[in-house]
Structure formats: C-alpha cells, structure tokens
Amino acid sequence: MEDATASASPRLAPTVKETRNGSRLEEFRMKQDVLPFSAFLTDKHGRQHNYLRISVSERCNLRCTYCMPEEGVPLTPSSKLLSATEVVRVAKLFASQGVDKVRITGGEPLLRKDLPRIIEQLHEMNLKSIGITTNGILLPRLLPELISSGVTAINISLDTLIPQKFEKISRRPPSAWYKVWKGIKMAEKLDPQKYTLKLNCVVQGGINDDEICDFVALTKDQRIDIRFIEYMPFSGNKWDVAKMVSYQQMVDTIRKVYPDFQKLEDPWNHTAKAFRIPGHVGQVGFITSMSEHFCGGCNRLRITADGNLKVCLFGNAEVSLRDAMRDGASDEKLLSLIGDAVQRKHPKHAGMLNLAKMENRPMILIGGHHQLLRSFSTTKLDNNNNNNNPDSPSSTTTSSSLSHVDSRGKAQMVDVSEKKVTTREAVAEATVNLSHETFQAVADNKMKKGDVLTVAQIAGIMGAKHTSNLIPLCHPLPLHKVDVNLELNYERRCVIIRALAKTTAMTGVEMEALTAATVAALTIYDMCKAMGHSITITDIKLIKKSGGKSDYSLKQ
Ligand SMILES: Nc1nc2c(ncn2[C@@H]2O[C@H](COP(=O)(O)OP(=O)(O)OP(=O)(O)O)[C@@H](O)[C@H]2O)c(=O)[nH]1
Ligand SMILES: C[S@@+](CC[C@H](N)C(=O)[O-])C[C@H]1O[C@@H](n2cnc3c(N)ncnc32)[C@H](O)[C@@H]1O
Ligand code: SF4
C-alpha cells in the first residue's frame, strides 16, 4: 500500500514542544504568523484541516449490519449531547480558523428536530460547502426545508436496489427502501442547481456486489454520482476480510460491462477516486479507505454527537470539547485543546488487518458515552489505549522511562512517528538440524508432504509479512523485499536459512527477518516430523541490520 503522506504534505509544521504547565497557546500564536493555514488546524505532517464533520445524533431509524452491532449501542443521555448552540459555537470556532466545509452526519442526522436551524446558522458562516449525509428515509418530508436552510451537498446512503435485500442489510422492512428511493428521486429533480447529490453504497461480498453495475447504470441519465465504499471494520460490525470487496475488484467488475470506464483526476484531499463512463451524466467514485488509504491528503476532523473531537476516523484518541465548553472554557482555551489534539494526529491509519483488530466506536457513534473516551480534564490524552493504533497519543507524554511500558506499567507500542523514513534492511539466520535419513529425503526432494525447501521458503516470506500480527508491540511496516534462501549443508546435515527483509520506513525490519527465518524453520520441522522428531532448530540470530540509527553486523 502506498503511503501518500510524504508527497501530499505541502509543508511541515514545526513541532510544538511539550511544556510542563500544558499551556501551549503562546507557541500556537507564534506559529499562526508563519504558517499559511491555522496553526491549530495544521498537524505535524503538514496537513491542513479545513473539513469538519459534525455528528448531530447517535440515534438511527435503520440498523445497518455494517454500522451497528446487533445488540444496538448504548445511547448518551440527551443532556450530554451537544445542543444546537454548542454545535454552532464549535462550527464557528473551526470556521474562524479556516474550515470551509462542514458535513452533518450521525447516526441519522434527519432525526434531529432542530437540524434546519443549525444549518441556517452554518449558512451564515460563509462556508464553501454545507453537506449532509443521510439514509434518506426522512428526505421526502424534509428535503425542501433542508434546501431552503442552505444545504449545498447531499449524500444519501443506499446499498441495494432490491427492497427485499434492504431488509437484510438494514434490519428494517422493505417499505423503508421505498421511502429512501422516493427521497432520491425528489432530490434528483428539486432545485438541482442548489446542491450536489451523491449516493453512498457500502459494498459487501456475497451481499450486494452483484448489483455494482446496476448502480453504475443509474448515472446514465440522472445527475447523481454513485460512490462505492469499501467495507470498513468498526467495533461490533463483524468485519471479515472475505466480505471486503476492494476498489480494484469493483473496477474490474465494472470494466467487464463498461470497457471505457475512465479514471478522472482526483483533487489530492478527496475521499473518493473518481471515474466516468463517456455519455453518462453522473460520475462513479470509490472510497478506498481499506485497500488504498488516502490519509496523506486527510483534511478531516470530526465532532461526535457527545461533543468529542476525534482527529481520525480510526483513532481512539478523543478530547471533550463539550466538557470544556460546559466548564466555561474560552474560545482560546478550546483552540488550544483542538491544536494539541491535531498535533497528535498520526500520519495514517493502522493498515487494513490491524484496523480489524482495533477497538473503535461503532460507526454509528462516530458521528456516547463509551469506554474509550478520554476527557481533556481527566488526563492529557494518555497512553493507555495503544492497541496497534497509530492514532494513539505519542509516547512523549509518558512519565515512564521504558519505551514499551506506559506510566501504569502496561505494554505500549512505541511512537516512531518522529523517526526518519530511511531504507532499512535486516538479515537473519536459523539452522535446522536433521537426522541422516531425513536430511537425505529433503535433499532428494522425496518427503511425502512435498517439496520441503520450496514450501519453507514461501512460509518464510509469508511469516515476514505477518510479523506485526504475531509480535504484540511490533509496528506494521510496508515490506519492499523479502528474500528467503535455504542452503543444504551436507557436512553438518542441516538446512541453513537466511532471510532478508527490506523496507523504507520509520523503523527497522529485524523482527521481520527473524520471523521469516523462524517460520521457514518451523515449516521444515512440520514437513519432516513424520520421519522422526530428532529435529532441532538452533542459532536463530540477527546477522546484520542497516539503515537505522545504529547499524549492526554479527561478528562471525
Ligand atoms: N478513511 C476515512 N474514510 C472516510 C472519512 N470520512 C468519510 N469517509 C468514508 O467516506 C464515506 C462517505 O462519507 P460521506 O459522509 O458521504 O462524506 P464525504 O465522502 O467526505 O463527502 P463529500 O463531501 O461528498 O466528499 C464514509 O462512509 C466513510 O467510508 C475519513 O475521514 N477517513
Ligand atoms: C454512519 S453513516 C451516518 C449518516 C447516515 N445515517 C447514513 O447512513 O448516511 C455515514 C456513512 O458511513 C457509512 N458506513 C457506515 N458503516 C460503514 C462501514 N463499516 N464501512 C464503510 N462505510 C460505512 C454509511 O454507509 C454512510 O454512508
Ligand atoms: S449507516 Fe447510517 S443508516 Fe445505517 S445504521 Fe449507520 S447511521 Fe444508521
């Protein structure tokens, strides 16, 4: 997976130093004068956050399987949700710092009765775009009022064109599908010059991937853009890699029916990759959060319905603006909380398979009270939620001197985001000692289970790729090369395995090389054990590593 971070960063913001009393306002103020965009909203990777997503409701009139856990979600008492006045205050503050795009989401935002009033006040802030993302059920009733209150971008979610299937996906009767469809049809016609219209479709293998081309066909005559969303993992949604249909698979499916399906240029900070079919009115887009993240151009921050600022969709780090506001915080104090949180934003999400293992709010709540929440007043976002999560706060805030242990003695993954990206290489070795008979069978390729050396070589490569899943505090890394060589040593009757791993990243690959050698050795054991168990695996060791702060070479 390519990391777009480096190329997309227009300029690096200077790092804000930790100060003992926690007040960094002065430092932010000084940076305001030199940065081209708000210092509070520019992260240390140079990303300028001009897009704010505000969730205004945790409730929903659907129960989509990919979004809501089956048992539902605990709702925050309404007194703890942001009031319209608080929503508007937060939006105004962000707008004062350069946010020019706000999208209202949820839960289902149309369930919020004061929504048109909120939008009217957003409209007075001279934003470039005021969007809403809705399941569309209440659109037939509310569309005219939404338009007149100033909405400029309506995204409607619909995952199937078959009413009966809608029941399976949304756990609500097919009659609800007809309401959504009516809303879509109304939106296609009503005041089209006033707002853009997109249809969001989460694609799941074996559920609705057979409808991809039917959705594409909708773009022929109608002014609607269809966006296919890769299925993402959130707490409780039983995500399974087998159900995730990748962007590339979807493009391949569409090209079978529409061979001239054309890729368009994408603005660098857009969530979707855009395509069109010549002659069609609408476009087709893909939101590839899983197979090709777009974190390098991320310009998004979000406010949850209970008033937490969440700097990344896939991060647990949250800071309560609600508590701060209700404790009487001034706008400056709020800005400094926001600035601190933005500074801690990590360059990208944890990678597809790691995301599936992370705890995060269910999607419906990203948009109550939850065990993962951190309040600004309790701690400075501390280190106790580092479960392979790149959005966990930096280890620089810990008082512990042990890098893999936090202040409470719990294991933590070291924050390497400050380290330099360099090309790093490591070579590791392992030896498998065999009996005479077994050694001969391996050498003659006569083992019953198959070609031992080839299988072990592939196992070694696979092992390297899985290292971060096996070693708890090991960082997931992009591997650019893994080489596993197996040499038969006739004198010592052993197989010597040498594994090389290479990356260009912020941390090294010795664990990958060691894992490759070890897994290859275990595979030889497994392939040969039927001939006797007098097999030993010895001398698993690092031979050399280079490219990091300290190079190493084993003296032999
Ligand atoms: N990885 C990632 N995915 C996001 C983010 N924001 C939105 N998405 C994905 O985009 C999907 C559609 O989101 P929408 O609410 O329609 O917002 P949008 O795509 O930003 O809307 P536009 O303003 O039309 O670009 C969501 O379901 C997510 O799958 C984000 O910040 N990170
Ligand atoms: C959480 S919903 C909130 C707004 C509104 N209720 C709706 O459905 O449009 C926002 C978007 O997130 C998408 N979404 C929810 N869970 C998802 C998941 N697991 N993977 C990908 N997209 C998801 C929905 O399809 C929808 O387009
Ligand atoms: S995706 Fe939207 S409509 Fe479906 S359950 Fe989640 S919040 Fe509700």
Ligand code: SF4
């Ligand atoms: S996963 Fe996080 S960093 Fe990546 S695009 Fe989404 S919000 Fe931005």
